[in-house]
Amino acid sequence: MSQINTMEDFAKACGVSRPTVSKYFHDASSVRPKTRAKIEEALERYDYSPNIYAINQNRKLTKTIGIVVPHLADPFFAEMARVIEAKLLDAGMSPAMYSAYGDPRKEVEILDGLRAMKPAGVLMAPLGEISDRRALEKFAKAVPTIVFDSRIEGFGEAFIGSDNGSFISQTVDYLVRVAAPPLFFDMATPANPNAIARRDHYVRLMDKLGVEPQIFSVSGRGWKFEEVGFRGALDLLSQGVPDRPVLCSNDRLAMGFLAAAYEKGVRVGRLPTDDLQLASNDDHPLSRYTCPPLTTAAHDYDAVAGLSVRMLLERIEQGSPLRQYKATFFQPRLALRDSA
Amino acid sequence: MSQINTMEDFAKACGVSRPTVSKYFHDASSVRPKTRAKIEEALERYDYSPNIYAINQNRKLTKTIGIVVPHLADPFFAEMARVIEAKLLDAGMSPAMYSAYGDPRKEVEILDGLRAMKPAGVLMAPLGEISDRRALEKFAKAVPTIVFDSRIEGFGEAFIGSDNGSFISQTVDYLVRVAAPPLFFDMATPANPNAIARRDHYVRLMDKLGVEPQIFSVSGRGWKFEEVGFRGALDLLSQGVPDRPVLCSNDRLAMGFLAAAYEKGVRVGRLPTDDLQLASNDDHPLSRYTCPPLTTAAHDYDAVAGLSVRMLLERIEQGSPLRQYKATFFQPRLALRDSA
DNA sequence: CAAATTTATTTGCGCGCGTAAAAAATTGTT
DNA sequence: AACAATTTTTTACGCGCGCAAATAAATTTG
Numbered sequence: 089m090s091q092i093n094t095m096e097d098f099a100k101a102c103g104v105s106r107p108t109v110s111k112y113f114h115d116a117s118s119v120r121p122k123t124r125a126k127i128e129e130a131l132e133r134y135d136y137s138p139n140i141y142a143i144n145q146n147r148k149l150t151k152t153i154g155i156v157v158p159h160l161a162d163p164f165f166a167e168m169a170r171v172i173e174a175k176l177l178d179a180g181m182s183p184a185m186y187s188a189y190g191d192p193r194k195e196v197e198i199l200d201g202l203r204a205m206k207p208a209g210v211l212m213a214p215l216g217e218i219s220d221r222r223a224l225e226k227f228a229k230a231v232p233t234i235v236f237d238s239r240i241e242g243f244g245e246a247f248i249g250s251d252n253g254s255f256i257s258q259t260v261d262y263l264v265r266v267a268a269p270p271l272f273f274d275m276a277t278p279a280n281p282n283a284i285a286r287r288d289h290y291v292r293l294m295d296k297l298g299v300e301p302q303i304f305s306v307s308g309r310g311w312k313f314e315e316v317g318f319r320g321a322l323d324l325l326s327q328g329v330p331d332r333p334v335l336c337s338n339d340r341l342a343m344g345f346l347a348a349a350y351e352k353g354v355r356v357g358r359l360p361t362d363d364l365q366l367a368s369n370d371d372h373p374l375s376r377y378t379c380p381p382l383t384t385a386a387h388d389y390d391a392v393a394g395l396s397v398r399m400l401l402e403r404i405e406q407g408s409p410l411r412q413y414k415a416t417f418f419q420p421r422l423a424l425r426d427s428a
Numbered sequence: 429m430s431q432i433n434t435m436e437d438f439a440k441a442c443g444v445s446r447p448t449v450s451k452y453f454h455d456a457s458s459v460r461p462k463t464r465a466k467i468e469e470a471l472e473r474y475d476y477s478p479n480i481y482a483i484n485q486n487r488k489l490t491k492t493i494g495i496v497v498p499h500l501a502d503p504f505f506a507e508m509a510r511v512i513e514a515k516l517l518d519a520g521m522s523p524a525m526y527s528a529y530g531d532p533r534k535e536v537e538i539l540d541g542l543r544a545m546k547p548a549g550v551l552m553a554p555l556g557e558i559s560d561r562r563a564l565e566k567f568a569k570a571v572p573t574i575v576f577d578s579r580i581e582g583f584g585e586a587f588i589g590s591d592n593g594s595f596i597s598q599t600v601d602y603l604v605r606v607a608a609p610p611l612f613f614d615m616a617t618p619a620n621p622n623a624i625a626r627r628d629h630y631v632r633l634m635d636k637l638g639v640e641p642q643i644f645s646v647s648g649r650g651w652k653f654e655e656v657g658f659r660g661a662l663d664l665l666s667q668g669v670p671d672r673p674v675l676c677s678n679d680r681l682a683m684g685f686l687a688a689a690y691e692k693g694v695r696v697g698r699l700p701t702d703d704l705q706l707a708s709n710d711d712h713p714l715s716r717y718t719c720p721p722l723t724t725a726a727h728d729y730d731a732v733a734g735l736s737v738r739m740l741l742e743r744i745e746q747g748s749p750l751r752q753y754k755a756t757f758f759q760p761r762l763a764l765r766d767s768a
Numbered sequence: 769c770a771a772a773t774t775t776a777t778t779t780g781c782g783c784g785c786g787t788a789a790a791a792a793a794t795t796g797t798t
Numbered sequence: 799a800a801c802a803a804t805t806t807t808t809t810a811c812g813c814g815c816g817c818a819a820a821t822a823a824a825t826t827t828g
Contacts, residue, residue, distance in 0.1 A: 106777090137544050140544050377654045482813090486785055
């Protein structure tokens with residue numbers, strides 16, 4: 089045998105029949121140990137690997153799992169995608185990662201491309217308000233889809249995310265204890281449903297406390313949150329230092345805020361000598377290394393990723409859509425650091 | 429026609445023959461405008477798309493281009509991958525992104541998987557010293573590979589990156605002008621070839637200046653550079669504030685350093701009232717938002733990504749390996765901010 | 769050791785499309 | 799209108815493997 093190109097060739101080289109080799113590649117433990125040894129021995133010598141295109145053409149169920157996030161250059165989603173990918177690999181699946189990079193048209197293109205790949209399932213965090221809802225729903229009808237982080241009603245067979253209400257109530261409660269009801273700092277027109285929910289919860293919480301909600305909303309679009317936070321904080325601080333703590337909708341805005349405060353000479357921190365207390369949400373991977381380190385409410389990355397993967401795999405194994413839509417919200421954990 | 433599943437079905441629905449439809453999908457402009465109109469009209473009504481597995485099985489040359497980076501959760505590589513992906517999409521290719529997440533075994537697995545996909549080519553930033561050199565070289569022999577950012581000798585048909593010497597000489601030169609020859613702060617055993625080159629250049633430069641090189645190397649492995657920088661700086665600063673500026677090998681280490689300085693009450697900045705000047709390299713996406721904003725040498729992200737893509741596409745079109753290995757190094761640009 | 773059971777082999781069809789060659793139809797040219 | 803040049807159709811084979819049914823061999827059981 090000069091050159092091993094097909095499974096036929098390879099089977100001959102092992103002294104085993106082709107269907108048996110096929111079975112082996114589908115599930116190595118499904119053939120007798122002796123046969124398996126023969127195959128794996130030949131595998132060493134010839135480094136043959138089956139043609140994935142021929143395989144996937146004939147299998148109705150691919151081993152591919154799509155991971156779709158709104159923006160991979162956002163460390164939160166990068167970290168999320170990393171954890172999910174690792175868990176999928178552990179389960180023997182082939183993850184394929186895609187990022188819409190903030191563009192809803194790109195999001196649809198990704199789904200189109202994904203559908204052509206006949207994936208076993210998809211784990212997706214949609215862009216949010218700006219997503220093409222109809223396209224997403226149509227996709228989820230054709231491909232088992234579990235949604236994480238950003239919920240869109242009517243899309244996907246299940247949702248796994250974090251409890252925005254709890255984010256806000258934990259951070260607000262802490263700030264109230266150590267200082268006063270905070271000013272809420274966010275983007276005026278956020279695409280992300282979590283951002284919207286957080287603002288709503290803030291208002292509700294202030295109402296409950298009998299305090300007038302005070303919101304500073306920064307205009308701006310896209311995913312340059314640090315820049316938005318920076319501009320907004322510059323604007324806010326030029327009107328004087330707030331007489332109460334500031335709660336940022338998310339850590340990336342808070343980082344921009346910190347940069348602006350630094351530039352303005354406003355000392356952020358929890359000590360009596362500091363000018364302003366600042367808290368935030370998400371526990372962005374870098375929030376421990378800001379100056380000062382951010383007090384923030386932390387996502388349970390691993391729990392969200394873990395349950396998302398488990399639910400998708402169950403759904404796939406089961407072979408039929410989940411009986412009913414189920415939304416799971418994990419509780420954040422307060423990460424007390426020095427900014428508030 | 430109840431359901432359009434195959435190209436055969438679709439061709440019938442257009443009133444065109446199957447080979448013509450096939451030709452259309454390969455190159456839409458290769459069929460007569462009238463025929464093209466017929467096909468595109470039917471495309472609207474039936475939203476058929478050819479089976480990618482069947483296509484790729486029969487084509488020797490896939491349109492897939494692999495993008496492989498050492499760690500996607502590092503904003504530098506996330507940004508790099510984003511730009512490269514966009515450029516590939518513009519060129520009509522299908523990018524597939526992979527991250528080794530710092531693990532050399534994973535890097536090899538990615539390449540194995542990639543080879544099975546018969547990609548037209550691959551753009552790769554290898555892990556560096558810890559990479560399985562032999563596996564990489566073997567891969568590059570089978571698949572057109574252009575290497576970017578981290579150079580490994582003997583691997584790939586070309587290299588595009590940034591000029592480490594120029595990084596160091598620009599930052600050092602600036603620090604010498606405004607203060608004094610800097611202390612160099614880096615990781616003791618970096619995997620990345622750029623880190624090694626930067627330290628070498630620093631030593632050479634100090635020699636040229638007739639100054640004793642002073643290096644503070646932090647032990648630590650992996651990709652948690654902020655943490656390493658933080659620990660190292662805590663250690664360094666506990667011995668007293670250096671009497672000269674500090675130059676960090678890269679921005680992520682510098683961010684950790686800044687956090688440590690903040691904790692220690694050491695004021696970093698360029699003003700006379702500050703205690704320490706700190707400069708760095710890379711122009712990490714967040715380095716403008718640190719406190720103080722980092723003075724750093726900036727990669728030309730777009731130039732590196734652009735040339736990498738162009739060279740790979742040329743190589744693919746040409747159909748044969750590049751006549752000779754060519755390494756291109758772009759000049760960094762000094763980003764003067766407030767940390768030094 | 770024979771029977772029952774598990775596992776492997778043989779055979780052969782089908783997946784959806786690429787592609788080549790020859791024949792037919794369409795278009796452009798004089 | 800007649801011819802040449804281009805484009806499309808027809809026909810038919812091949813890609814590498816999944817998968818199913820029948821048969822044969824190996825293993826386990828009594």
